[in-house]
Amino acid sequence: AQSVTQPDIHITVSEGASLELRCNYSYGATPYLFWYVQSPGQGLQLLLKYFSGDTLVQGIKGFEAEFKRSQSSFNLRKPSVHWSDAAEYFCAVGDGGATNKLIFGTGTLLAVQP
Amino acid sequence: EAGVTQSPTHLIKTRGQQATLRCSPISGHTSVYWYQQALGLGLQFLLWYDEGEERNRGNFPPRFSGRQFPNYSSELNVNALELEDSALYLCASSPQGISNQPQHFGDGTRLSIL
Numbered sequence: 001a002q003s004v005t006q007p008d009i010h011i012t013v014s015e016g017a018s019l020e021l022r023c024n025y026s027y028g029a030t031p032y033l034f035w036y037v038q039s040p041g042q043g044l045q046l047l048l049k050y051f052s053g054d055t056l057v058q059g060i061k062g063f064e065a066e067f068k069r070s071q072s073s074f075n076l077r078k079p080s081v082h083w084s085d086a087a088e089y090f091c092a093v094g095d096g097g098a099t100n101k102l103i104f105g106t107g108t109l110l111a112v113q114p
Numbered sequence: 115e116a117g118v119t120q121s122p123t124h125l126i127k128t129r130g131q132q133a134t135l136r137c138s139p140i141s142g143h144t145s146v147y148w149y150q151q152a153l154g155l156g157l158q159f160l161l162w163y164d165e166g167e168e169r170n171r172g173n174f175p176p177r178f179s180g181r182q183f184p185n186y187s188s189e190l191n192v193n194a195l196e197l198e199d200s201a202l203y204l205c206a207s208s209p210q211g212i213s214n215q216p217q218h219f220g221d222g223t224r225l226s227i228l
Contacts, residue, residue, distance in 0.1 A: 043220050044206075045219070046218065
């Protein structure tokens with residue numbers, strides 16, 4: 001069955017430091033992968049998506065992610081974190097076909113220290 | 115362009131009552147999805163509607179139901195409410211039934227069962 005694993009439940013980084021959030025997926029075919037961010041009390045905002053082609057994808061707010069098929073990973077990165085990046089981040093794989101649902105990881109809660 | 119809108123923002127009910135949650139998709143989107151985000155359970159897919167038809171449902175009991183109207187807005191109905199139904203209910207939309215298109219989320223309805 002398709003699944004997404006985010007091994008880090010909680011991460012704390014200092015403002016200005018670099019960030020990498022890990023995501024591993026299990027999917028039989030070519031995956032459609034997404035990263036979403038959720039601020040407290042709000043819904044999910046799409047940061048970036050990977051469908052095919054270039055394995056390094058750029059998103060909004062200075063985020064990027066790299067698809068590595070050999071490692072079944074789609075890690076999210078940002079070179080310099082801002083205090084406003086504190087939020088929960090979700091990796092998801094599109095199930096496609098007849099279901100069309102998103103399968104989410106359990107999320108990584110990011111705290112940013114001044 | 116207006117995003118996905120959900121109402122009400124908060125809803126408080128007691129056990130056994132019925133709840134109705136509403137969602138308006140992004141203009142031009144015909145697919146609407148419902149997800150439940152419950153504490154400790156993560157984001158779980160509930161329902162997918164496209165062109166007025168229910169296309170897929172997740173692993174939820176039949177007391178979770180919904181419909182999609184001709185203007186593509188949608189309702190989620192939860193009957194015989196139980197304490198465990200307390201959660202944030204998120205609605206998302208995407209262009210017509212296209213597999214693996216990014217889903218755009220609203221800010222959710224917080225349902226609290228007393």
